[in-house]
Amino acid sequence: MESPWIIVTGASRGIGLAVARELLRDAAFRVVAVARDEAALKAAFGGSAGVQVVVQDVTDAGAGERLAELCPAAWGLVNNAGLAESAPLKQTDDDLLRRHMELNFYAPMRLTRALVAKGVRRVVNLCSTAALTGYPYVSAYAASKHALLGATRSLAREFAAKGVTFNAVCPGYVRTEMFERTLENIAAKTGLDRAGAESKLAQLSPQGRVFEPGEVAALVRYLLGPQAAGINGQALSIDGGEVAH
Template identity: 35%
Template sequence: MNVSFAHALVTGGATGIGRAIALELANAGMDVTICGRRAEPLEKVAAENPKLHAMTADVTDEASVARLYEEAEAARGPFDVVIANAGIASSAPAHKTTLEEWNRILGVNLTGAFLTVRPALKGMADRGRGRVIFVASVAGLRGSAYVAPYVASKHGVIGLTRALAAELLKKGVTVNAICPGYVETEMLEESIRRVMEKTGRSEAEARQGFAEINPNHRLVQPEEVAAAALWLVSDAAISVTGEAIPISGGA
């Protein structure tokens, strides 16, 4: 698969989907800056491929993102590809969801996604080429109980995807969202632990419960999401923009 871009940013690059995407792009020959809040796990991932470069940043902090761009682009050139992957989730009935929790989830998942990509947009448009990918969720395509802030944030990400795609349509820049179902990641492990604590189910039972929410009754693997990201970055996907692509076993 031909990839003609040189430098990518992947947020939330230390674990799960972010790590898998970063490795996929690095294996395709790109320099990839991975970021997150904690240096140690980022550096561990960066050690897996010399094309990976770890930097700490907080996607909810405008100044932190600006510093990331300044330092990474000075070292490796402008970002041709930006993948806004950082995200968080929690679970509670809507009537028990505090404003603080609502703001926390939307701050990372939606505002953080916007702050991640905004600094790249003008440069991509001026150069006439670029790729923006948001890692959203099937929760951005449908309703789901007990995760109202998460669902709202991911619907917002898909709206942002479509808005930016329309804005950049004639600029040589594509903007798409990938919408996974339940993926076997560290975030899922946290959800499994919560189910075990609240219901008394075994780990195997809790895991199977999440797998069965995906229509094909299997958990998506991070590498499957990474393969879709690589295709969207490739020259083959130049005409794909404004799409929300489910990777969910048929949801």
């Protein structure tokens, strides 16, 4: 039996790249690696077995239909591509709101709609602890992730009897390129050096640390497998207990 296909968006770097590599380990899955940056995709996956590279802006209206045509037998979808920018309320203009909602909510909803119609059975949405609690200066980001989590829970109930599962993975701060930009932002605004900025963010977790992409990838892989058939509509945090409830 051939390994099932999983579509991973934002697969050229960060959590998306870690997820794709984890899925390819032991040839457990085959991966459709989706991103806008063709050079980054080729650098990450050039020559890799079991990978189909697709250069696609997921905010394009027809992205879902295109992916459904390219991979009509996909088993799973990992909606990972995302945007995270910070701003105080007075600088949170319509453009900032629109860009966050377009990439973090509308795009995954369009992809999900098109691909579930073609037979996808597992949907994993990369959310954030910002979908579960409040942080200052990220109202646009938090709103978009709250929206995605709400849709995840609703769709889980809508499709439960059909055996399709929807879950959200909600990490705290993860060591990625996005995290590095956050550190630079904090350093620029506060005068802290990089180490001080990282320490400040690590303290948000009771474990006092920043998390690794591989930790997130391992959970995503589990949720895509047959052993996770009963896990549905859940928001699973990787945060060391920060939002424990």
